[in-house]
Amino acid sequence: MHRLKTSILTILVLVDFGAGALLVDGSGTKDFSKIQDAIDATEAGGEVVVLNGTYRENLVVDRPIALRGDGMPVVEGCNVSAPLITINASGVVLDGFIIAGCTNDSCDSGSVLILSHGSRIQNNTIYGSSSHGICVLNSTDHLISKNRISDNFKAGIRLAGVNDSSIVKNNISKNAYGVFIERSRNCWVLNSDVWGNGADGIIIAHSSGNELTSNSIHSNADNGIYLTDSYNNILVGNRIRDCINSGIDIYRSFGTMIASNAIEVCGGMGINVDSGDNNVMAWNSLLNNDLDGISILGSSYNTISHNAARNNRESGISLRLDSKRNMVIYNNLSANKRYGIVFDESDSNFVQANKIDNHSTALVILYSSDNSIVENGIKENGFGVSLDMVDNVVVSKNDIANSAMDGIRLFRCDNSNIWSNRILNSTADGIHIIRSTGTTVSDNDILGSGEYGVQVLDQSTQNLFLSNLIQNSGLGGIYLFDGDLNLIMSNALIDNNKFNGRDNGGNRWAGNYYSDFECDEMVGTMVCAEAYEIYGQRGLITLDHRPFINYHVILGR
8 A cells, every 4th residue: 555655656746747847937036037048057858847928039959858838938039030949959849839930031940940850849839930830951750749830931840851750730720831841751740730821731842751641631722732753652541621722733753642531622633643653542532623533644554443533523533645554443433514534645544343423424535545444334424435536445344324315425436346335225326436437346235225226427437336235226226327338247136116227328237136027038047048128318228138037146145
């Protein structure tokens, strides 16, 4: 029992605030009336406690001590050419001060200037600097925590040439920049509220290995987060909203992990990547931004995966200006005002397993080549897929349902492959082809189109239509209105309303199944000896000389 009491007493002595410390009181009733005098009198490892009051001093902390405020004393300086507090010794603690009104406007200055290693800057209010609030230069192992930093002419916190340091649980507002990190490595900004700054909330420049996690970044006058000329940084779990420009803007940076951020109501993009390769954007929520949810410009080898982009005023995801070999997979895109996904002048990209609904067009590819669109769920859009001025595109195994216009629209789509898609209940055509050459349309199920299952227009030539099931179209199955040298072979044309096939001439039909054809004479067991007549304008008739009588055989399904 006696041992327990002694232990409690020992603990109480240890936590007694200022025990063994030098005390500073501006009225002169304690050990010192000036803070600098107490600093100069304190040995390494000692503590100075400053009582409430206003101290017109510019402090230099040149030894490893703890400098603590009791009652939030104010340091406001007396020398306009110097920082209010300069720390040039390692292992300094600065805790519990109001630090106000530094007028030194040097870019390498601030209300608190740190030039050495291992500082702990916490529980301070820092405002009104003509330069930065806190400026840390060419050092390592700092903790900047639980400070309120506002109304500084440059950055709230600037790290330059700083490594292995943490900025945690700060409130950083109404500065030019919130946090400015440059030429730094392995720094961490965590659980901070960064808001109302006049430019970017957080900027990382020429830096690597830094992490921004679980911050609230809002109402900044440029981007929420801006990365330039940096690599291998991590942006995870941040909440970003109401930025004038983009939520996250990545410029000439690579290897960035952007994951699980919630970005909404920004005036530009949710996430913008410009000239940046090998970045990953995954599990982000992008809502109600004024442009695209995710925009990729002139960038390659990026992965865009498992993001939710909804109600953005342009597109859910866009790739433009020579963006190549990017992967867009497993995203959920809904009710963006224009497009779910758009590629413009971007080649060799891969799009798989996305859910895309309620857009004017779900997926648009313009002036591009060698893109692959595979296994996406596309429903209730205006157009399902639109391919304009493209080459060598693969559109395969997509479910395209309830399009208000065409399921798939091709305009000057050459040497491409549209195969094994399921296209249901398009209000207009299942597949609509304009002025396209050398494209194969095969093994698609095209059911319940309001007009034609497939319609071919405007000098489309040398296309192959093979093994498609076209059923229950409101007007007709396949209609070759204008084009020649097309081959229509082994298709099943079933119960289309006005006709199963129509051709205005110059094309070949061979071995198709027609539900309105009754065969009187057989060649073998599956092929009819009689030709099927396909009518066109002005009484033109094209013949399918060997129509099949069993569509399961020609479809293989």
